[in-house]
Amino acid sequence: MSQFAIRLKELRKTFDGKEFIVDGMNLEIPKGTLTAIIGFSGTGKSVMLKHILGLFRPTSGLVEVLGQDLSKKSQDELTVFRRNFGVLFQGSALxxxxxxxxxxxxxxxxxxxxxxxxxxxxxxxxxxxxxxxxxxxxxxxxxxxxxxxxxxxxxxxxxxxxxEILFYDEPTTGLDPILTEMVDNLILETHKHRPGITSVMVSHDLDAAFRIADHVAMLDKGKVLLWGTPEDFYKTDLELVKRFVDKGLRRK
Ligand SMILES: Nc1ncnc2c1ncn2[C@@H]1O[C@H](COP(=O)(O)OP(=O)(O)OP(=O)(O)O)[C@@H](O)[C@H]1O
Ligand SMILES: [Mg+2]
Incomplete structure (x- = not known):
């Protein structure tokens, strides 16, 4: 059994045959962890998530989820496989x-x-x-x-x-600060009370990302610019990361 819930290897995706929205993405998310995906708008966070959910097929590269190569699955098999996922999008979609x-x-x-x-x-x-x-x-x-x-x-x-895996895409975007904190805490509590569950949260809310995540991955131009603990992000010398983090944090 793989120790990773999710593995992306050299993932690339183009929709028009010219521009690569995902351009050589490598990421390994260990089972049982809470990972936050951050990055500027339009850097491919949601597109990456849709590959993991099997909603998009890669142009090239590997998408492995719970030890299984998604490219080997038919549409029907993917539909069945998705029972392993829980997904909460921005609008709740009730x-x-x-x-x-x-x-x-x-x-x-x-x-x-x-x-x-x-x-x-x-x-x-x-x-x-x-x-x-x-x-x-x-x-x-x-x-x-x-x-x-x-x-x-x-x-x-x-x-x-x-x-086995819970995905959140922008769960707090558009909510007021009180509700945002409630939802962040709910995500954290939900994760903590389910040993072994893997949580992946795409978020614009850096406060939450650094407060509740075990690991943070910052994407830029379809690649992972930095992956590490919140501590690694505070210590980084990468200019772009520093700028993004300084701008995004309300409390310093
Ligand atoms: N189905 C699609 N067909 C063509 N282009 C797409 C498709 N889905 C997304 N894109 C393009 O991929 C790029 C990355 O989009 P994505 O939604 O992943 O950004 P994001 O990082 O999630 O941004 P945000 O923070 O604003 O949610 C955008 O330029 C978008 O227009
Ligand atoms: Mg998005």
Whole structure:
């Protein structure tokens, strides 16, 4: 078994045959760690994430997830493989016409047809309680609960299938500082309470990245410019990293 949850080797991607959005990316994310991916806008963070999720195919290079080479998988196999992932995007992406509880039941109904309905509800309820949502909100629609509760619901849904890897893409972008801190803490708590789970967070929020991540990877022009502990980032001599970090931190 690989000690790495994710390995990227010389990953390259071009959409138009000319410009390489990902241009020789190497990254190894050890199992059980929390990694933050940072970098200027348009440097390929989301595109990289979509390769790991198997939503994009590389132009060249290796994408290995949980010890498996994704290029060897068919579309159908990738769909099944994605059950190992929980994903929380910026907007929570809840289904508006489903209740909170139904939203969390959804992946279980889709992927765990072996489970009877009462078991599905039991698991969904348990996930909602774990992320701190009060049961009085379970029968509400997403637009009837606050932004923070929507995040909790999205996270409960991401956890429904007990994923091995949790992905967050800009989980706090657009939130106010109080909500941002709540979501950051929720990510950290979720990670801590699940031994062995690997968390990968793409974030503009450097405070959170340096506070909660074991490792940080800064991307630039489709490559990993620096990978290391938050400490390594504070000590670096790389000008571009220093500038990015100095600008991005609210508290110094
Ligand atoms: N499906 C696509 N087809 C063509 N180009 C794409 C596609 N997806 C992304 N790109 C391009 O890839 C580049 C990197 O985009 P990406 O979304 O990865 O940036 P990012 O680092 O996540 O930025 P941000 O911090 O703003 O989210 C952009 O120039 C974007 O236009
Ligand atoms: Mg992005």
């Amino acid at each position: 289904f508006d016409d489903m209740t909170v509880l139904e939203n969390v039941c959804f992946p279980l109904v889709e992927h765990r047809r072996d489970l009877p309905e009462d078991k599905v509800v039991e698991i969904a309820t348990q996930k909602l309680i774990q992320v701190g949502l009060d049961s009085k909100h379970f029968q509400k629609l997403p637009n009837q609960i606050s932004g923070g509760m929507q995040k909790r619901t999205g996270l409960a849904r991401a956890l429904a299938l007990d994923p």
